Amino acid sequence: MSKQIMVPDIGADEVEVTEIMVAVGDKVELDQSIIAVEGDKASMEVPAPAAGIVKEILIKVGDKVATGSQIMVFEAEGAAAPAPAQAAAPVAAAAPAA
Numbered sequence: 001m002s003k004q005i006m007v008p009d010i011g012a013d014e015v016e017v018t019e020i021m022v023a024v025g026d027k028v029e030l031d032q033s034i035i036a037v038e039g040d041k042a043s044m045e046v047p048a049p050a051a052g053i054v055k056e057i058l059i060k061v062g063d064k065v066a067t068g069s070q071i072m073v074f075e076a077e078g079a080a081a082p083a084p085a086q087a088a089a090p091v092a093a094a095a096p097a098a
Contacts, residue, residue, distance in 0.1 A: 003050055005034070005072040007065045010046070012039035017063045017071075021045075026054045028074065035059070035071065052076050 007015075019036035022028055033045035052074030059071045 001076045002055060003052060003074045003076060004070050005049065005074055007037075007067055007069045007071055008046065008049065009067050010037065010039070010044065012041070014064045014066045015039040017059050017061055017065060018043065020057060020059070020061060022054050022057075022072075024054050024057060027077070028052060028054060037065065046071075048074075050074060050076075 015037040016039075017035055018038045020034075021036065022032075022034050028034060028048045028051060030049075030051045031047040034048045035046045037044060037046060054072060055075045056073040057071070058073070059065060059069075065071060
């Protein structure tokens with residue numbers, strides 16, 4: 001199941017993305033820093049609000065983001081690929097009668 005990752009309330013209307021700390025395919029833990037942003041008064045690292053695998057990154061360094069902006073999509077761990085269906089056991093062919 002996909003989870004949209006948004007910019008949390010960072011105390012500023014808009015901040016600039018200064019670093020992206022993960023890449024598509026990376027496994028991310030809860031509260032792991034995923035991006036760094038800089039505003040008028042401070043810079044900070046934004047933590048992941050959930051664990052998962054980075055499926056898509058929607059921003060790039062230099063972009064301006066605001067609270068509530070979608071920045072990434074995570075795939076929940078264990079949900080990346082459904083388990084393949086079990087193949088039916090082959091039926092043994094009957095031996096021809098002699």
